[in-house]
Amino acid sequence: RKEVEQDPGPFNVPEGATVAFNCTYSNSASQSFFWYRQDCRKEPKLLMSVYSSGNEDGRFTAQLNRASQYISLLIRDSKLSDSATYLCVVNQAGTALIFGKGTTLSVSS
Amino acid sequence: DAGITQSPRHKVTETGTPVTLRCHQTENHRYMYWYRQDPGHGLRLIHYSYGVKDTDKGEVSDGYSVSRSKTEDFLLTLESATSSQTSVYFCATRESGGETQPQHFGDGTRLSIL
Numbered sequence: 001r002k003e004v005e006q007d008p009g010p011f012n013v014p015e016g017a018t019v020a021f022n023c024t025y026s027n028s029a030s031q032s033f034f035w036y037r038q039d040c041r042k043e044p045k046l047l048m049s050v051y052s053s054g055n056e057d058g059r060f061t062a063q064l065n066r067a068s069q070y071i072s073l074l075i076r077d078s079k080l081s082d083s084a085t086y087l088c089v090v091n092q093a094g095t096a097l098i099f100g101k102g103t104t105l106s107v108s109s
Numbered sequence: 110d111a112g113i114t115q116s117p118r119h120k121v122t123e124t125g126t127p128v129t130l131r132c133h134q135t136e137n138h139r140y141m142y143w144y145r146q147d148p149g150h151g152l153r154l155i156h157y158s159y160g161v162k163d164t165d166k167g168e169v170s171d172g173y174s175v176s177r178s179k180t181e182d183f184l185l186t187l188e189s190a191t192s193s194q195t196s197v198y199f200c201a202t203r204e205s206g207g208e209t210q211p212q213h214f215g216d217g218t219r220l221s222i223l
Contacts, residue, residue: 032209043199043214044152087151096167097142097212101151 003027006088006100013107017078021103023071023088030098032091033064035073037084038102044087047073078107112136113215115200121221128187130218132200134180140203141183142212143167143175145196152199158183190222 006023013019025033033050048055050062050071061074071088088100112135122128132141143155144167154167156175164175172194174186187194197219201212 034211043217046211046213049209049211091209096154096157097152099152101149 003098004088004090004100006086006103008101008103010104010106013078013105015078015080015107015109017107018074018076019078019105020075021073021086021088021105023073023100025069025071025088025090025098027090027092027098028066028069030069030090030092033062033071034089034091034097035060035062035071036087036089036099038087039084044099047086075105078105080107080109083107113200113202113213115198115215115218117218118216119219121223122190123223124191125189128190128220128222130185130198130200130220132183132185132215134183134200134202136202136204136213137180138202139180139205140212141177142201142203143173143183143185144199144201145169145194146199146217147196155185155198190220192222194220195222196220 003026035047036044037047038044048057050064054063059076063072083106085102085104087102090098114133116131142157144152146152153169155173158164158177176184197217199217200215203212
């Protein structure tokens with residue numbers, strides 16, 4: 001079983017749509033969780049950390065379910081500029097970050 | 110990230126040649142990392158450093174070595190480059206303060222081994 005799994009997509013949505021990405025992780029000892037955004041041929045950039053109680057940053061909402069080992073990212077009112085690949089990232093004990101392969105989002109007008 | 114600079118940004122070289130990639134940070138972060146990113150694999154950790162002269166192997170360390178003689182610089186060396194090492198290489202840093210702190214990435218180096 002892969003350590004961090006994401007639906008690769010692509011997700012093709014119109015502007016203004018709400019879209020949700022899911023991610024599962026295999027190591028129950030995982031301690032920290034993040035969503036990164038990566039534009040084509042660019043470096044990954046931190047979108048948001050994911051906290052146990054769930055957290056929101058503007059149009060973005062992240063949820064964590066430790067019992068199910070499941071992380072989600074919800075994007076409301078999608079913008080053209082949201083088009084990118086979204087990486088689910090999990091930090092296990094120690095310093096290693098484990099990256100999912102990413103989910104591609106394409107927002108069209 | 111404005112505080113992390115990778116050099117070179119692009120390099121094409123031949124099989125068997127040595128290659129060194131440099132990561133320079135101005136953030137005074139303790140932890141530094143080298144990743145490679147390949148289609149179908151996502152980002153994979155090569156080596157990391159938890160302080161000056163303190164380094165350890167990651168998931169895909171074979172064929173790579175690293176050095177960190179100063180807080181701000183982390184070098185990745187391919188002693189004898191092979192075509193399988195053609196990839197995009199990212200450096201990342203993290204400040205101290207626990208594993209809840211995220212990593213921040215440099216712009217990347219595109220390396221082609223012919």
